[in-house]
Amino acid sequence: METLAFLAQGFAVALTPKILMLAVAGCIIGTVVGALPGLGPTNGVAILIPLSFSFGLNATEALVLMTSVYYGAMYGGRISSILLNIPGDEPALMTTLDGYPMAKAGRAGDALVLSGVASFVGAMLATIGLIILAPVLARIAFLFGPAEYFALYLLAFATLGGMSSKNQAKAAIAACLGLGISMIGLDNSTGLPRFTFGNLHLMDGIDFLVAIVGLFAVTEVFVFIESHGRESAIGIKIAKLRIPVRDIMRSGVTMLRASLIGFVAGVLPGAGASLGSFLAYMGEKAMVRDNSKFGHGDPRGVAAPEAGNNAAAGGALVPMLTLGVPGSGTTAVLLALLVTLNITPGPLLFQERPEVVWGLIAALLIANVVLLILNVPMVRIFVLLLSVPPWVLLPGVTMIAFVGIFSLSGSSFDLLLMIAFGVMGFFLRKLDVPAVPIILGILLGNEMEDSLRRAMVISSGDWRFLFSSGIAIGLWSAAVIGFCAPMFLRRLLKRPQALTD
Amino acid sequence: MKSDRYFGLFIVVVALAFIASATQIQTSFLADPVGPKTFPFILGMVLAVCGLYVALRPDEEQMRVQSIGKVAFAAAVLVGYAYSLRPGGFLIPTAIASGLISYQISPRVVPALITGLALSVGLFLLFKFALGLGLFAWPRAWFG
Structure with missing residues (x-):
């Protein structure tokens, strides 16, 4: 009941003309960003924040x-997956498996409508899950002291590195690089400069927005230039748009199951939407009775990953809002937005700024309905956008990134730093080193160090204090398992593959 | 030699440099039990160990860079753009930079020229009038 009252309050905040306009604008921009190959949610949000x-x-x-x-x-990514067999963004990768075969069989329209509905179901259920779970988690988060927060940050890095990268050592290197970069600037507790080498620009520390835009947007441009760029062209036309009622009915259970799997994957810190859609697809393939058509255009194979990635997107907001620990790359960028707006995510957010949290939740519910309208009856408009050639798109993205950072500080130093991050991101990408742990490190570095130091002040230097509570021990063991388990699982998963090859 | 070996060794060097400069951090008389040095020290150690691991057990895949010259050129264009945006106004540097990047992706002169001009004017109109950012159109020197 209390929740419903808060939700009503949230709708009162959200149902103002300006907020509604922003939500609709955001939905349109988001669908475009998702649909265009080479621009994913992380890049899109990163460019727009400044x-x-x-x-x-x-x-x-x-x-x-x-x-x-x-x-x-998250909605838009499916469009190019289905029509071009090129995922519009990383989470939409699994949608290509059945979406493109369906489109080739002349059912592109059906696939787009079905995946749109699946996205809606996933996102809606996840938002409801967020409404139920977030206040509960926020209450539990009050039990967290500095020692628990330190373990939680560690868990975020461990699961991110363990699950979403091929090589744990490289993910750990990325996390350390990010944490190291966050050390630059004035030390929080003593006020003395660290790693500034006497450079005044570095005294303020490195703005994480500069790092984010550099590592995502600028790197993307370099990678594209280097790989000569594929010409994107419309492969398949949509003949007729109708609602495939039978397919939607048949995949109803699929959507529910996939949403649940996706949501759980999203809530886990560091796992994110790509893992959500992957698990949803694999889970569905394992659970249905007749999976012989999976990979050859089974409608359920379109519905599952789309419901999964949208549910994971909603789920990833839960730890970000309640604990201040992002569940995915894009929520890491959203966390940067919150921090820059001087909002500290965490349990206190729900008490001190309820209008922000519940206004956001109400806006998400509204945005979801808007997105369903945009992505089902009006999907043709976005299909047209896929014909924008990369030699127009990428210079445009670069210039928007530059103007964004330039309008923040007006200094060429930040622009140069952004290019440097872009070059670094390019080489790291070539070496298979993930970029998201770097961002997470830059974002959480100071918080992580502060919680360690505060814990040590409390215990006057006794390191055993870090493992003194049940929650802390639980988080530490989850971190160790999350980091190490994939190494062994990978070996188990690889063996049969090596045999069949 | 595998590219990961170079990368791992490079990371070890970075980690050692990081630890070395961490020793230079001044400590204040107000210091807490941990102080400003410890966390960077731990980070440097972890980084060094991971770098060593990657150097000793590299991935099989060799890093492949097809055309490093193109990327270097694009980076140079962007650096030039970063320096010229303030004194040169928005329109001219943007047209040149986006035209050059467009040419890098698809080497045809006329489409690249059109892209440069259209992006420069289009984005200027969008940012200045639709979104209200304070941008200067022309080089400031022209107007004293």
Whole structure:
């Protein structure tokens, strides 16, 4: 009941013309960002954050705009997966497996409508899950002291490195690089400079927005230039748009199961939407009775990953809002937005700024309905956008990134730093080193060090204090398991593959 | 030699440099039990160990960079753009930079020229009038 009252309050915040306009604008931009290959949710949100400050939006408005973009990108990714067999963004990769065969069989329209509905179901259920779970988790989070927070940050790095990368050592290197970069600047507790080498620009530390835009947007441009760029062209036309009622009915259970799997994957810190859609697809393939058509255009194989990745997107907001620990790359970028807006995510957010949290949740529910309308009856407009050639798109993206960072600080130093991050990101990408742990490190570095130091102040230097509570021990063991288990699982999973090859 | 070996060794060097400069951090008389040095020290150690691991047990895949020259050129264009954006106004540097990047992706002169001009004017109109950012169109020197 209490929740419903809060939700009503949230709708009162969200149902103002300005917020509604921002939500619709965010949905449109998000779908475009998701649909265009080479621009994913992380890039899209990263490029837009600096701009949203320049417009002078307040906290709720900026957050509504960005999360609408985030949700929208999850919807949009499927369009190019189905029509071009190129995932519009990383989480939409699994949708190519059955979406493209369906489109080749002349059912492109059906696949788009079905995946749109599946996205809606996934996102809606996840938002409801967020409404139920977030306040509970926020209450539990009050039990967290500095020692528990330190273990939680460690868990985020461990699961991110363990699950979403091929090589744990490389993920750990990325995390350390990010944490190291966050050390640059004035030390929080003593006020003395660290790693600034006497450079005044470095005294303030490195702005994580500069790092984010560099590592995602600029790197993307370099990678594209280097790989000569594929010309994207419309492969398959949509003949007729109708609602495939039978397919939707048949995959109803699939959507529910996939949403649940996706949501859980999203809530786990560091796992994210790509893992959500992967698990949803594999889970569905294992659970249905007749899976012989999976991979050859089974409608359930389109519905499962789409419901899964949208549910994971919603789930990833739970740890971000309640604990301040992002569940995925894009929520890491959203966390950067919150921090820059001077909002500290965590349990206190729900008590001190309920209008922000519940306004956001209400806006998400509204955005979801808008997205369903945009992505089912109006999907043709976005299909047209896929014909924008990369030699127009990528220079455009670069220039928007530059203007965004330039309008923040007006200094060429930040622009140069952004290019440097872009070059670094390019080489790291070539070496298979993931970029998301770097961002997470830059974002959480100071918090992580502070919680360690605060814990040590409390215990006057006794390191055993870090393992003194049940929650802390649980988090430490989860971190160790999350980091190490994939190594052994990978070996088990690889063996049969090596045999069949 | 596998590219991961170089990368691992490079990371070890970075880690050692990081630890070395961490020793230079001044400590204040207000220091807490941990102080400002310990966390960077731990980070440097973990980084060094991971770098060593990658160097000793590299991935099989060799890093492949097809055309490093193109990337270097694009980076140079962007550096030039970063320096010219303030004194040169928005329109001219943007047209040149986006035209060059477009040419890098698809080497045809006319489409690249059109892309440069259209992006420069289009984005300027969008940012200046639709979104209200304070951008200067022309080089400031022209107007004293």
